[in-house]
Amino acid sequence: EAGVAQSPRYKIIEKRQSVAFWCNPISGHATLYWYQQILGQGPKLLIQFQNNGVVDDSQLPKDRFSAERLKGVDSTLKIQPAKLEDSAVYLCASSLVRTVYEQYFGPGTRLTVT
Amino acid sequence: AQxxxxxxxxxxxxxxxxxxxxxxxxxxxxVNLFWYVQYPGQHLQLLLKYFSGDPLVKGIKGFEAEFIKSKFSFNLRKPSVQWSDTAEYFCAVNAATGTASKLTFGTGTRLQVTL
Structure with missing residues (x-):
């Protein structure tokens, strides 16, 4: 089966610009996650969707970050405006509803904010 | 919080x-406990997991982990490492309560195996 797809793989922007990341989960996986992984740290959950509804967005900086999963399949994560501290790898993962703890990760998008 | x-x-x-x-x-x-591994240039992938039962869990590639509840620990072990085990290893925990529970990751350990 195809894995979790993410694009772009790399992005370099200047601070105060906006950026968007796209994720397509494994077919049939109702639960989708966005993580932020800063260099030297473990992944930190930003937002979790089940189908097109938000389950947990407690760690999403809502003043600049937004995410949507309108049709319950693919998802976009947006940052506007970006700050230097947003430089990180943004990981998307998906899972079946009944096994939310067994998550499959995509390759990530490496964002550099200059 | 976990x-x-x-x-x-x-x-x-x-x-x-x-x-x-x-x-x-x-x-x-x-809790449910996990070890994930990220080989150079590859995605994060599940190495092994513990939900309940036998506290000694065996995973892929000869890895095992032991859950010691009294010590709140879940150490990863392998008797004999290979060069191909060079990777970053992340421990993660998930509160075993409902479907909204989330994975919390550690900061990771970078393992370098030399020939």
Missing amino acids: SVSQHNHHVILSEAASLELGCNYSYGGT
């Missing part, structure tokens, strides 16, 4: 040496 500590940030071993990576978690309730 948290995970991995005290070894960078470990260098020779091939055939034994490995033990520490993982301690902080959470008062029932």
Whole structure:
């Protein structure tokens, strides 16, 4: 089966610009996650969707970050405006509803904010 | 809130040496525990998991981990490492309560195996 797809793989922007990341989960996986992984740290959950509804967005900086999963399949994560501290790898993962703890990760998008 | 500590940030071993990576978690309730691995240039992938039952869990590629509830620990072990085990290893915990529970990751341990 195809894995979790993410694009772009790399992005370099200047601070105060906006950026968007796209994720397509494994077919049939109702639960989708966005993580932020800063260099030297473990992944930190930003937002979790089940189908097109938000389950947990407690760690999403809502003043600049937004995410949507309108049709319950693919998802976009947006940052506007970006700050230097947003430089990180943004990981998307998906899972079946009944096994939310067994998550499959995509390759990530490496964002550099200059 | 749950948290995970991995005290070894960078470990260098020779091939055939034994490995033990520490993982301690902080959470008062029932947990599910995981080790994920990220090989160079590859995605994060699940190495092994513990839900309940036998506290000694065996995973892929000869790895195992032991859940010691009294110590809040879930250390990863391998009796004899190979050069191909060079990777970053992440311990993760998930509160075993409902479908909204989330994975909390440790900061990771970078393992370098030399020939």
